[in-house]
Amino acid sequence: MDFVILFLSVLIVLFSLYFLYLQRNQNYPPVIRGWIPWIGAAFEFSKAPLNFIAEARDKYGPVFTIIAAGKRLTFVTLHEDFQTFFTSKDVNFEQAVQAPVQHTASISRDSFLKFHPACNTLIKSRLILSNLPLLSSQLSEAFDEHLELLGTGSSGELCDLVRSAMYPAVMSNLLGKYNSPASHSDLQEFKTIFQTYDEGFEYGSQLPGIFFWKWAKSKQWLLSLLGKMILKAESSIPAEKSSKTLLQHLVTTITDRYLPNYGLLMLWASLANAIPISFWSLAFILSKPSVYQTVMEEIAVAFNGKDKRKTTVSQEELKQLPFLKQCVLEAIRLRAPGAITRMVVRPLQIQNYTIPAGDMLMLSPFWAHRNPEFFPEPEEYKPERWKKADLEKNVFLEGFVAFGGGKYQCPGRWYALMEIHMFVALALYKYEFTLLDPLAKPSSLHLVGTQQPVGSCRVQYQHR
Numbered sequence: 115m116d117f118v119i120l121f122l123s124v125l126i127v128l129f130s131l132y133f134l135y136l137q138r139n140q141n142y143p144p145v146i147r148g149w150i151p152w153i154g155a156a157f158e159f160s161k162a163p164l165n166f167i168a169e170a171r172d173k174y175g176p177v178f179t180i181i182a183a184g185k186r187l188t189f190v191t192l193h194e195d196f197q198t199f200f201t202s203k204d205v206n207f208e209q210a211v212q213a214p215v216q217h218t219a220s221i222s223r224d225s226f227l228k229f230h231p232a233c234n235t236l237i238k239s240r241l242i243l244s245n246l247p248l249l250s251s252q253l254s255e256a257f258d259e260h261l262e263l264l265g266t267g268s269s270g271e272l273c274d275l276v277r278s279a280m281y282p283a284v285m286s287n288l289l290g291k292y293n294s295p296a297s298h299s300d301l302q303e304f305k306t307i308f309q310t311y312d313e314g315f316e317y318g319s320q321l322p323g324i325f326f327w328k329w330a331k332s333k334q335w336l337l338s339l340l341g342k343m344i345l346k347a348e349s350s351i352p353a354e355k356s357s358k359t360l361l362q363h364l365v366t367t368i369t370d371r372y373l374p375n376y377g378l379l380m381l382w383a384s385l386a387n388a389i390p391i392s393f394w395s396l397a398f399i400l401s402k403p404s405v406y407q408t409v410m411e412e413i414a415v416a417f418n419g420k421d422k423r424k425t426t427v428s429q430e431e432l433k434q435l436p437f438l439k440q441c442v443l444e445a446i447r448l449r450a451p452g453a454i455t456r457m458v459v460r461p462l463q464i465q466n467y468t469i470p471a472g473d474m475l476m477l478s479p480f481w482a483h484r485n486p487e488f489f490p491e492p493e494e495y496k497p498e499r500w501k502k503a504d505l506e507k508n509v510f511l512e513g514f515v516a517f518g519g520g521k522y523q524c525p526g527r528w529y530a531l532m533e534i535h536m537f538v539a540l541a542l543y544k545y546e547f548t549l550l551d552p553l554a555k556p557s558s559l560h561l562v563g564t565q566q567p568v569g570s571c572r573v574q575y576q577h578r
């Protein structure tokens with residue numbers, strides 16, 4: 115036993131000396147390693163990762179490496195390096211996300227590396243801008259139906275109201291009407307379990323499920339639900355390609371036993387970011403009286419007195435709501451994902467540093483969007499800054515990276531923009547909302563995905 119301990123200690127010392135030697139000779143970026151070997155700065159980092167990144171950048175400069183739980187996370191924070199992050203052949207998306215995918219959706223490495231390219235191409239091609247008309251009218255009807263279920267008036271958590279109306283509508287649109295929670299109790303159950311899965315997604319992606327049994331149970335429940343959804347999707351595949359749901363396309367693309375697992379990932383990707391942003395868009399608008407008034411005037415002209423109990427919105431009508439679209443983009447800017455990642459597969463030059471192969475290269479859209487060079491008064495919610503972007507040609511503002519970039523840029527981005535724009539327009543046209551609490555603060559706990567609100571953000575609402 116003593117010999118084993120002695121042997122391991124010598125091994126650790128030799129490894130540490132080797133890495134110190136490399137560090138001195140290779141001009142690696144500054145390293146934040148904490149006191150405990152292997153664990154590194156994991157504890158300090160995980161307390162509030164978003165704040166940790168900003169403090170590290172101020173202290174160590176624009177490129178730095180955090181050692182956390184045996185991983186080297188190298189952050190690039192300068193805009194001029196983002197193109198390298200997105201397009202360099204020395205970094206790899208699939209290698210970076212494979213292990214988290216294995217933890218969160220139980221997809222084997224071999225299966226992921228085999229099917230991910232086809233899966234990415236499929237989602238990109240189905241949710242491309244020119245295909246949105248195939249989805250938009252059914253989505254608008256589903257939003258109308260589920261918004262009406264909120265009733266004539268009441269009060270509640272805005273976040274929960276948004277989930278109640280959006281989850282079933284988006285699921286019906288992308289997975290098929292028969293795969294949307296049918297009753298109130300089905301919806302409540304789905305909401306509770308999906309929320310547990312979503313909240314634990316980040317920790318679940320790093321550590322084995324045995325550490326979080328409640329989260330692991332939510333994953334199993336969702337996998338079993340997806341299994342049943344796939345059976346229903348398979349039994350009703352229409353002959354016409356354009357009538358197939360996204361899930362039905364997935365069914366014909368993935369041919370191994372992990373099909374439900376890919377279904378779960380797709381479901382998570384389609385709900386986890388867009389629904390919080392719909393909440394933030396509404397909350398920001400309601401918290402700024404002048405913005406709220408301008409939005410309502412714009413909606414009144416575009417919808418021109420149409421029925422408030424049965425309201426559908428066409429894409430043409432959405433085009434008449436440019437200010438509302440700016441409001442949505444400004445909400446995305448302020449609540450953008452905490453970090454996105456690539457794996458360095460060959461040594462990479464950034465600034466004057468060499469980033470070694472094996473490092474996880476990290477970019478924070480959340481902090482990139484707080485660069486005053488691109489977004490003056492970055493913490494202010496200012497939808498009008500988006501006037502400068504050519505949104506009719508779908509060009510965003512320079513410095514905006516909420517959807518990532520390069521080959522693996524979010525394939526759902528045009529669908530996301532359409533659904534949020536449509537949902538917020540419909541919700542505000544049908545209901546008069548009043549905020550009962552101050553605007554919620556974003557959580558600084560998570561790096562994966564858009565920010566969640568902390569604490570209560572209740573509204574009173576009344577059918578108009």
Ligand code: HEM
Nearest residue numbers: 234383384387388391454516517518519522523524526530
């Ligand atoms: C405001 C809402 C959304 C935001 C901010 C967002 C952001 C992102 C980001 C940052 C990535 C990673 C990109 C990279 O690493 O370069 C991503 C990936 C992805 N997103 Fe989105 N997303 C949103 C909504 C959606 C929606 C509605 C869908 C589907 C309907 C979707 C589907 C996906 C998928 C499938 C991937 C993974 C792509 C792959 O593995 O190749 N996203 N998203």
